[in-house]
Amino acid sequence: MGLDVFCQRYELAENIEVLLEEEPRDQLRTALRQIAMRAIAELSAVERVLEGKETRLLQACFSSVFSLPPEVEDMDRYLYLETMRSMDNMLQALLLNSRASRVSELLQNIFQMLLTLSSSEREHVRQRAVGRIEGLSFVLAENPTLEAWCRSRTDIHGPVSYRDIQIPVLGQLLGHLLLSQHSWEEARTLARDAVQHLAVFLAGQNSKRSCVGLDPSTHRHLPMGLLLFLTSFVLPSCFP
Structure with missing residues (x-):
């Protein structure tokens, strides 16, 4: 068996x-x-x-x-x-x-659940939820492609990379985190760090799109204005 x-x-x-x-x-x-x-x-x-x-x-x-x-x-x-x-x-x-073909779906589900919990009326629930968002965001930011730390096997869809990951809830999540920096004292640092990690991820993703001949402005789920804001305002604070 x-x-x-x-x-x-x-x-x-x-x-x-x-x-x-x-x-x-x-x-x-x-x-x-x-x-x-x-x-x-x-x-x-x-x-x-x-x-x-x-x-x-x-x-x-x-x-x-x-x-x-x-x-x-x-x-x-x-x-x-x-x-x-x-x-x-x-x-x-x-x-x-997760199989490469399911990474986007899994991230979407996890972030959606954590986004809901990060809006809780209870302070300690918000802080725990934002802490998990920050942790997952760090994983995305620190690995140029998930294939770098996946096991050697791949499924029929091949290894996953930045440009393969689509997270529809990401725009809503970023907006929520940006507001959290000014609303909740207990989660301010975690929310700021999560935004920075996600900005790194998005910058890398759009860089990958450009390398394969795709227009970065075709990103499906994030307004280009917000992306420009993140990369011009948030990213510099990552590299003092």
């Missing part, structure tokens, strides 16, 4: 979702959340096991972790930080292990 068949037969993804949903929302006493997210990260490397299930698993993770109370003295800080680190590692693993 192959590992993929084993995972499907015993519904590992579904059982992880149930475990996360059963965790109390008002306390963090065990490492179960981080163990569950580590398991999701590992399962993402098993071909097709999580396809079609990522959204429900991510919703369960975000709900279980973001709904925890703000960091207070009676919360184990090490346990909390390890839980958040496990979430960041899980998000990166889902992205890295």
Whole structure:
């Protein structure tokens, strides 16, 4: 029996979702959340096991972790930080292990969920959501093409590169982050860093488009004026 068949037969993804949903929302006493997210990260490397299930698993993770109370003295800080680190590692693993043809869809879904959560009325939920946006944005900015850190195998659509990634929610996300820099003191630095990372990503993407003979102004999802603003105003602050 192959590992993929084993995972499907015993519904590992579904059982992880149930475990996360059963965790109390008002306390963090065990490492179960981080163990569950580590398991999701590992399962993402098993071909097709999580396809079609990522959204429900991510919703369960975000709900279980973001709904925890703000960091207070009676919360184990090490346990909390390890839980958040496990979430960041899980998000990166889902992205890295995704088939090239699904990277855009996955990024769109993740950013859309995090965008919604970053508008929460609860300050600690906003901060956690923006922190995850900043982390994923950094991954995009630091890797000229995702193929540089994907496994050697590729699917029928070939390796993914900047110019292949289309994220319809990106314009809305950038606008939200720009406003957040002036609205929410607790998330100001994270929002600023996320904007800078995404500006680097967009500059690289449009540079790639120019190299293959495409007009940068044909970017599908971002007004050219906003792109020019980001590259002329935000990018210089990345390189003091």
